[in-house]
Amino acid sequence: MVPDDRTQPPLTRIAVYDLDRTITRAPTWTPLLLHAVTRHAPWRLALLPVVLGAAGLKALGLIHRDRLKQVMHRAALGTLSPARADRIAAGWLARFGPKQIRSSARAQIAADRAEGYRIVIATAAYRFYAAAVAREMGADALIATATAIDAHGRLLPRIEGGNCYGPAKRAMIERWLADQGIARDRATVRFYSDHVTDVPSFEWADERIAVNPHAALRRVATARGWRQVDWDA
DSSP states (O other), X not given: OOOOGGGSOOOXXXXXXXXXXXXXXXXXXXXXXXHHHHHHOGGGGGGHHHHHHHHHHHHTTSSOXXXXXXXHHHHHTOSBOHHHHHHHHHHHHHHHHHHHBOHHHXXXXXXXHHTTXXXXXXXXXXXXXXXXXXXXXXXXXXXXXXXXXXTTSXXXXXXXXXXXXXXXXXXXXXXXXXXXXXXXXXXXXXXXXXXXXXXXXXXXXXXXXXXXXXXXXXXXXXXXXXXXXXXXX
């Protein structure tokens, strides 16, 4: 007997948004670090050569992007108590958000919510500061890169559980869906991003929206017939 769809629960609607250059105009990580150093620990500017050296090694392909991210964290932030991390994130967002969060992203999130979509932000940004943006945007959930936590609850300059980037982002979204008890065949997913590294997540989604796509993603989106939008504001 063919199952009667009328006996099935309704599909769960989920809209997943990338953060950097999708919701925001600019990347978030470097502005967060600059805010933390200049406002909270100017002496850490002395460690800039360490960061520049690591960036050079990354450009030469000698270290992985995850290693560079951890070096930057250690140099600019060190070990953080949760309270200090929250203060830095709140101060950064107060300065960064008004100019850098796209009004078009706010409008689209509001439209998706009005259609009954759950709003999820999935980002390679660290959770401790991406959470401030998620609250600002009224997101229902945040999937982000986590830091290791020591025995005293302090945030360490070490990635825990993988960088939420590329194929790992798709895996983390799928894990979140499973943790929510939502079967993939009972969900309809919209996915928004600006970058070609999110192709695995685009391919997994039901509806793909390339937002202000850079050249590589624009080529892929055009070839595959994915929707493309330009959010100027």
